[in-house]
Amino acid sequence: MRNRSSRGTARTALAALGLVMLAAAARPASAQDVMTSVSAKHMETILDDMGLKFEKKSDTSWRVDLDGKKVLLIMANDNTDAQLYIGFGDVTVKPSQMNTWNSDHRFGRAYADDDGNPVLESDLDFAGGVTDKTIETWIKLFSAQVKSYVKFLND
Numbered sequence: 001m002r003n004r005s006s007r008g009t010a011r012t013a014l015a016a017l018g019l020v021m022l023a024a025a026a027r028p029a030s031a032q033d034v035m036t037s038v039s040a041k042h043m044e045t046i047l048d049d050m051g052l053k054f055e056k057k058s059d060t061s062w063r064v065d066l067d068g069k070k071v072l073l074i075m076a077n078d079n080t081d082a083q084l085y086i087g088f089g090d091v092t093v094k095p096s097q098m099n100t101w102n103s104d105h106r107f108g109r110a111y112a113d114d115d116g117n118p119v120l121e122s123d124l125d126f127a128g129g130v131t132d133k134t135i136e137t138w139i140k141l142f143s144a145q146v147k148s149y150v151k152f153l154n155d
Contacts, residue, residue: 034129037079046132047073050139066143069150073139082135084142085121091153092116101152108145120149 035042040060047054053065060075064084072085093112101110108122122145124130124138 032131032133034131036126036129038075038082038126038130038135039079040075043073043075043082043135046135049132050136052139064139066139066146069146071142071146080127081123081125083121083123084139085119086146086149087113087117087119088150088153089115089117091118093118093153101149105145105148107141110149118149118153120146 038046044054044056044062047062047064054062054073056062057072060079062073064071064073069086073082074085075082093116095112098110098112098118108120110118110120113119122138122142124135
């Protein structure tokens with residue numbers, strides 16, 4: 001038979017464990033948390049942590065400065081996916097040029113918009129789970145692609 005003090009100790013331990021679990025559930029996402037949706041506020045935290053300058057365009061879109069180029073970051077579908085987009089209105093391209101780019105590059109797509117101007121974009125689906133690091137890596141990869149795409153367009 002247990003005495004009263006061991007029951008009290010057990011209750012105290014369970015209460016403490018419960019508080020720890022509640023605190024863990026209530027804490028904001030960290031770099032290692034796996035998320036299937038990302039709040040707008042958390043996306044802004046990621047951009048801040050990367051040291052990127054950005055301007056909020058709407059509740060779920062931002063104009064982000066990637067190495068001097070203005071890129072649009074858009075979240076969609078209840079913040080369960082995102083897209084990075086850049087268009088170049090001062091250049092025209094042929095479909096064969098876009099085919100060449102797309103056949104030589106991965107993780108993004110290039111196409112000519114309705115005016116024949118080149119566009120580069122990349123999507124990230126959060127459905128399988130993403131971390132802050134996943135999003136940071138995706139943005140860095142797109143930044144590198146933009147540099148390469150600009151060089152491609154100028155050659």
